[in-house]
Amino acid sequence: MALNIIGISAYYHDSACCLMRDGELVCAAEEERFSRTKHDSGLPWRAFRFCLQQGGLTLPEVDCIAFYEDPVKKLSRQLWMCFQPEIAEESRRYLAGRLKLGRLERDVRQGLGYDGPIHIVEHHQAHAASSFFFSGFPEAAVLTVDGVGEWATTTLGRAAGNSIEILEEVHFPNSLGLLYSAITAYLGFEVNDGEYKVMGLAPYGEPRHLEAMRRLLRTGAAGQFRLDMRYFDFLKGERMYSERLVELLGQAQREPESELTSFHHDVARSLQALLEEVLLEKVRYLHAKAPSDHLCMAGGVALNCVANSRLLREGPFSHLFVQPAASDAGGALGAAALAHLHRTAERPAQRRLTEVYLGPAFSSAEIAQLLEASSARFVDFRDRTGDLLDAVVERLAQGKVVGWFHGRMEFGPRALGARSILADPRDPQMRDRINALVKQREAFRPFAPAVLAERTREHFDIDHPSPFMLETCGVKSPLDLPAVTHVDGSARVQTVDRQASPRFAELLGRFEQRTSCPILLNTSFNMRGEPIVCTPVDALVCFVRSKMDTLVLEDFVLDREAVPALWPVVLGQLQRSGAPAVSHQVYTLL
Numbered sequence: 001m002a003l004n005i006i007g008i009s010a011y012y013h014d015s016a017c018c019l020m021r022d023g024e025l026v027c028a029a030e031e032e033r034f035s036r037t038k039h040d041s042g043l044p045w046r047a048f049r050f051c052l053q054q055g056g057l058t059l060p061e062v063d064c065i066a067f068y069e070d071p072v073k074k075l076s077r078q079l080w081m082c083f084q085p086e087i088a089e090e091s092r093r094y095l096a097g098r099l100k101l102g103r104l105e106r107d108v109r110q111g112l113g114y115d116g117p118i119h120i121v122e123h124h125q126a127h128a129a130s131s132f133f134f135s136g137f138p139e140a141a142v143l144t145v146d147g148v149g150e151w152a153t154t155t156l157g158r159a160a161g162n163s164i165e166i167l168e169e170v171h172f173p174n175s176l177g178l179l180y181s182a183i184t185a186y187l188g189f190e191v192n193d194g195e196y197k198v199m200g201l202a203p204y205g206e207p208r209h210l211e212a213m214r215r216l217l218r219t220g221a222a223g224q225f226r227l228d229m230r231y232f233d234f235l236k237g238e239r240m241y242s243e244r245l246v247e248l249l250g251q252a253q254r255e256p257e258s259e260l261t262s263f264h265h266d267v268a269r270s271l272q273a274l275l276e277e278v279l280l281e282k283v284r285y286l287h288a289k290a291p292s293d294h295l296c297m298a299g300g301v302a303l304n305c306v307a308n309s310r311l312l313r314e315g316p317f318s319h320l321f322v323q324p325a326a327s328d329a330g331g332a333l334g335a336a337a338l339a340h341l342h343r344t345a346e347r348p349a350q351r352r353l354t355e356v357y358l359g360p361a362f363s364s365a366e367i368a369q370l371l372e373a374s375s376a377r378f379v380d381f382r383d384r385t386g387d388l389l390d391a392v393v394e395r396l397a398q399g400k401v402v403g404w405f406h407g408r409m410e411f412g413p414r415a416l417g418a419r420s421i422l423a424d425p426r427d428p429q430m431r432d433r434i435n436a437l438v439k440q441r442e443a444f445r446p447f448a449p450a451v452l453a454e455r456t457r458e459h460f461d462i463d464h465p466s467p468f469m470l471e472t473c474g475v476k477s478p479l480d481l482p483a484v485t486h487v488d489g490s491a492r493v494q495t496v497d498r499q500a501s502p503r504f505a506e507l508l509g510r511f512e513q514r515t516s517c518p519i520l521l522n523t524s525f526n527m528r529g530e531p532i533v534c535t536p537v538d539a540l541v542c543f544v545r546s547k548m549d550t551l552v553l554e555d556f557v558l559d560r561e562a563v564p565a566l567w568p569v570v571l572g573q574l575q576r577s578g579a580p581a582v583s584h585q586v587y588t589l590l
């Protein structure tokens with residue numbers, strides 16, 4: 001009999017669900033893709049239902065549900081915070097009203113209808129397992145860094161075979177993730193969502209405030225560090241930073257959506273430099289404690305691809321694996337892996353994770369039924385894949401922006417050629433056009449290049465595969481690639497393997513034949529404030545509301561001029577407010 005384990009992450013940020021069968025991943029998806037609420041933190045019942053359907057399971061056939069953190073240990077931190085003298089009374093009441101011991105079991109039993117075993121693992125153990133057990137490494141040092149789990153915010157460990165040993169922890173409120181989030185809030189971006197914007201803003205500035213930033217944090221012996229809490233307010237539950245931080249940096253906080261100045265650029269660069277400085281110090285210490293050629297990383301901070309690249313370039317480890325859904329969503333994978341290990345005493349997932357097309361897919365027959373029921377005009381390329389790809393390439397070569405929907409949806413925050421917006425990276429106007437008209441987001445935001453794996457070294461300064469967009473590297477292409485080259489000459493590259501993503505790779509190959517360029521601009525198929533599209537209907541709505549030129553839904557192509565005149569009027573009413581599902585109070589208090 002197969003061993004079916006469902007892993008769940010919930011209640012913090014990016015709730016998700018996965019199915020592991022006999023130690024191999026069958027499927028995984030974030031709840032936000034189904035609920036259409038960005039960073040949905042609720043019980044992932046929609047993702048759970050998808051996992052059952054994808055695995056062909058009934059509830060009695062689920063052997064175990066694995067959860068990615070210990071509710072009792074988390075409750076101890078919440079209670080500790082309730083009794084802090086600094087906490088505002090309103091925040092105290094808010095927090096006390098949400099303390100629900102037994103919530104997980106009640107939700108699983110009542111919300112999911114499941115009455116079988118529940119296996120609980122600690123938050124950072126789940127992060128560690130989500131990286132090491134999917135790395136393919138026989139042994140490795142392990143570093144997890146995020147905002148906060150139960151108490152731990154950073155762990156340093158070593159792993160070999162089917163064993164992971166945590167050597168050292170840093171505890172709340174000392175947190176690199178919360179430090180980065182505090183400056184994110186100071187810069188006028190949303191906590192839990194805008195940290196990657198700060199990373200993208202950093203290359204525009206200089207580290208002029210690095211000395212001041214160093215006052216925020218004191219690195220201690222071994223793997224330890226401490227925040228100077230005089231500069232932070234998140235223990236009070238009101239905001240992330242204090243007035244003392246404002247005084248330290250010498251300017252008032254930026255109002256959201258207001259102008260970004262050189263001062264803001266410099267603050268972002270200084271913060272990024274501080275993060276890299278501390279991480280480098282800690283990985284060097286970790287290497288001394290756990291000598292290895294291999295480093296595995298997970299936790300939200302591990303999504304900082306600029307820091308990852310510097311750790312690999314300047315740190316003591318030769319090889320780095322970052323779990324592609326490194327934030328809390330990926331904790332579901334780690335929980336399932338540890339539950340498998342607990343039940344079988346065998347390591348799960350012996351092979352390296354090389355692709356994350358783990359979500360739902362939709363057949364051409366389903367999409368044909370949807371389109372035929374509409375009044376839109378479309379071209380049917382079923383059984384003519386070559387003609388489809390040539391038609392898309394021609395549109396890309398003409399400077400058109402293409403929504404690309406194919407196969408199973410990606411797991412994690414990056415679009416990797418299943419739910420992507422594609423364009424010609426050589427067009428000097430393309431970045432500004434997509435930012436302003438399609439994504440409707442800040443002009444400084446960079447886009448990633450997707451490149452055929454076998455052509456990577458000709459165009460980018462990287463000597464190994466990077467299938468998940470989790471590293472940056474220098475652009476050295478003989479081609480001019482302004483739409484995907486950041487202001488500092490770097491790019492967050494995705495290498496596309498023909499075996500892992502055959503249709504996307506073939507599209508790149510045909511684009512190269514047409515243009516001598518094996519690279520496409522690749523960004524996530526969504527608009528600002530919304531999750532990446534999941535279904536064909538999501539894709540149609542996003543296509544109509546945005547200024548994309550062409551939509552490819554599996555074997556069907558729709559051009560902008562084929563959209564009925566009434567659709568933009570009606571579908572424009574579906575635009576969301578962009579309000580985050582998780583506030584900073586939830587992030588730090590819960």
